[in-house]
Amino acid sequence: MMFDTILIANRGEIACRVMETAQAMGVACVAVYSDADAGAKHVAMADRAVHIGGSAPSESYLRGDVIIRAALDTGAQAIHPGYGFLSENPDFVEAVEAAGLVFIGPSASAIRAMGLKDAAKALMVEAGVPVVPGYHGADQSDDLLAAEAEKIGYPVLIKAVAGGGGKGMRQVDTAAGFQEALASARSEAKTAFGNADVLVEKFVSKPRHIEVQVFGDGSRAVHLFERDCSLQRRHQKVIEEAPAPDMTPEIRAAMGAAAVRAAEAIGYAGAGTVEFIVDGSDGLNADGFFFMEMNTRLQVEHPVTEAITGVDLVEWQLRVAAGEALPAAQEELGISGHAFEARLYAEDVPKGFLPATGTLTHLQFPDGCRADSGVRAGDVISPFYDPMIAKVIVHGPTRDVALARLRAALAGTQVGGTVTNLAFLGALAGHKGFGRGEVDTGLIARDLDDLVAAPQAAPRHAVAAGMVALGLDRPAADTGFALWAPLRRSLTLVHGDADIALTVDVAGPAAQDWTVDGTAVAVRRVGAFWQIDGQAAPDVAQAGAQITVFDGYGLAYTVVDPLERASAAGGDGNLIEAPMPGLVRALFAKAGQAVKAGERLAVLEAMKMEHSLLAIRDGVVAEVLVEEGAQVEAGAALVQLEPEA
Numbered sequence: 001m002m003f004d005t006i007l008i009a010n011r012g013e014i015a016c017r018v019m020e021t022a023q024a025m026g027v028a029c030v031a032v033y034s035d036a037d038a039g040a041k042h043v044a045m046a047d048r049a050v051h052i053g054g055s056a057p058s059e060s061y062l063r064g065d066v067i068i069r070a071a072l073d074t075g076a077q078a079i080h081p082g083y084g085f086l087s088e089n090p091d092f093v094e095a096v097e098a099a100g101l102v103f104i105g106p107s108a109s110a111i112r113a114m115g116l117k118d119a120a121k122a123l124m125v126e127a128g129v130p131v132v133p134g135y136h137g138a139d140q141s142d143d144l145l146a147a148e149a150e151k152i153g154y155p156v157l158i159k160a161v162a163g164g165g166g167k168g169m170r171q172v173d174t175a176a177g178f179q180e181a182l183a184s185a186r187s188e189a190k191t192a193f194g195n196a197d198v199l200v201e202k203f204v205s206k207p208r209h210i211e212v213q214v215f216g217d218g219s220r221a222v223h224l225f226e227r228d229c230s231l232q233r234r235h236q237k238v239i240e241e242a243p244a245p246d247m248t249p250e251i252r253a254a255m256g257a258a259a260v261r262a263a264e265a266i267g268y269a270g271a272g273t274v275e276f277i278v279d280g281s282d283g284l285n286a287d288g289f290f291f292m293e294m295n296t297r298l299q300v301e302h303p304v305t306e307a308i309t310g311v312d313l314v315e316w317q318l319r320v321a322a323g324e325a326l327p328a329a330q331e332e333l334g335i336s337g338h339a340f341e342a343r344l345y346a347e348d349v350p351k352g353f354l355p356a357t358g359t360l361t362h363l364q365f366p367d368g369c370r371a372d373s374g375v376r377a378g379d380v381i382s383p384f385y386d387p388m389i390a391k392v393i394v395h396g397p398t399r400d401v402a403l404a405r406l407r408a409a410l411a412g413t414q415v416g417g418t419v420t421n422l423a424f425l426g427a428l429a430g431h432k433g434f435g436r437g438e439v440d441t442g443l444i445a446r447d448l449d450d451l452v453a454a455p456q457a458a459p460r461h462a463v464a465a466g467m468v469a470l471g472l473d474r475p476a477a478d479t480g481f482a483l484w485a486p487l488r489r490s491l492t493l494v495h496g497d498a499d500i501a502l503t504v505d506v507a508g509p510a511a512q513d514w515t516v517d518g519t520a521v522a523v524r525r526v527g528a529f530w531q532i533d534g535q536a537a538p539d540v541a542q543a544g545a546q547i548t549v550f551d552g553y554g555l556a557y558t559v560v561d562p563l564e565r566a567s568a569a570g571g572d573g574n575l576i577e578a579p580m581p582g583l584v585r586a587l588f589a590k591a592g593q594a595v596k597a598g599e600r601l602a603v604l605e606a607m608k609m610e611h612s613l614l615a616i617r618d619g620v621v622a623e624v625l626v627e628e629g630a631q632v633e634a635g636a637a638l639v640q641l642e643p644e645a
Helices: 012-024 041-045 064-074 090-098 108-115 117-126 142-152 175-193 249-265 302-309 313-321 399-412 422-429 459-469 562-567
Strands: 005-008 028-034 048-053 078-080 156-160 169-172 198-202 207-217 221-233 236-242 269-279 289-295 338-345 362-364 370-373 388-396 414-416 487-495 498-508 511-516 519-526 529-532 539-543 546-550 555-559 575-577 582-587 600-606 609-614 619-624 637-641
Touching: 005 012, 005 064, 012 028, 012 041, 012 313, 012 370, 012 388, 028 041, 028 064, 048 064, 064 078, 064 090, 078 313, 090 108, 108 117, 108 289, 117 198, 117 249, 117 289, 142 175, 142 198, 156 175, 169 175, 175 198, 207 249, 207 313, 221 249, 221 302, 236 302, 236 399, 236 422, 249 269, 249 289, 269 313, 302 313, 302 338, 302 370, 302 388, 338 399, 338 422, 388 399, 399 422, 414 539, 414 546, 459 487, 459 498, 459 511, 459 519, 459 529, 459 539, 459 546, 459 555, 600 637
Parallel strands: 005 028, 005 078, 028 048
Antiparallel strands: 156 169, 156 198, 207 221, 207 269, 221 236, 236 338, 269 289, 338 388, 362 414, 370 388, 487 498, 487 555, 498 511, 511 519, 519 529, 539 546, 546 555, 575 637, 582 600, 600 609, 619 637
């Protein structure tokens, strides 16, 4: 019997996604929220919402006992974990079931079976699932691991047995670099997962990351075909697609069958993903794919599978968790067309993909795409959680059509108030090799310089911002009237690190003549629309001094207040400041300490990543202005150097 109320033990876009389906099925939804999420979109969507603690995940979304109590107090019969947080925690599953509630997902035993990469691979070997040649044993001695690496043959990959996301992973090309890489991988794995154990595998020279969506009812399983997730940076997915380019029916059948064997070997129930590393050096072939890991939850990229199969995976999750059989047999499932998903993040790409925060002053998606988002205009991108803004999903009858729709969707997406990776996604979608389906996990790294280049602003973009700043985008009928000469005004904008000086002569309600750093730009009104330098004026959004011009994936300008600029002109340039909000994880600087340019002074943790802050020059530390463990805002002063002599 279907549940009448469920609790979603998560936040953001996945909480909203689950609610959309559940509420459409007549199932009431309970949200949980932290201090930072009191006004969040998922809270507003829910039928009921329960506050569960402080902003940090450890104080809220990781408190299983508090979440279970909230479910019981609100009359929920089941808990949907979403992804991340407690979704793959077997102890939480057991606690949910002990409280008399249903966990909408796999059993604790299935999660444990796939929780450690070494044990999971041993299990897959028994189930007849191909695995990458490597060492997955319990003996973790340095000498043994080095010897096994020699047996496998370089290059090899050292990987943490616990966790994921690229942490505790190192590629080693020669024996000379093995011990240093091993120590580094162990240290990172210990910090991230509390487990320093590693495995050693053959490194696939031109790897593709292809995963198969599976769904089980605890005894039987089906697969819903594959997704190619090869476009990655730092082992994190950026754009996913389904089906995989160049996939043949024979290889699809072989991978699907292997994934089903993996799921049925552990009695899997619910939605899961079996990830394979595929050797793409000589095209796809039936003996060139190897089990990597199984994610025992719904995946971020599940919408592309839904798009090509017509299946609502969340509906399937609810139905199977409520005791129904698998909604479809394997022979009833098929592929229709092609789909892409691009992950839109608040991050500063030219500065090394630094996570960003800020208030979303404007957020709009074009028609013709699906946008799964957990935020709205006016919401804050918090330093406490993943900085995802949305997943932009498109579908088309062919790969070429779907990719063209992705390009159009990204070009039409408008975000104001924070920097984003939108231009980076647009560059990827327009990459010629990607367009031909030539994908592998090294593509982004090889072409990084071209992909991260910031969009080039033209004088007409500055004029569009200037018109809004001065209120000249909607002039009154008498605009431009002056007794002896045309009205002249001036202002300064900042774009990136550059100051832009603008002046305008307003000749009337339909004519403006601008100069941008000495370049003349004519603005004319044609009917109801403005033309700037002979082109249609782009959309513009303003929030205080921040103006975003929606061309080139969004160009941000700041209106300079001359008085504020004058008061700030006396800075000494000797401060090391926080480039983003975050937690001061470590401090290495002390007052009186002599430092060299490039020397690490502090480590800032923000949005699941650590960032080293370096001395900008040789000098002496005058003062350390923060303590370890402090939460700081962007621009906060951390370390002061003594003035140069």
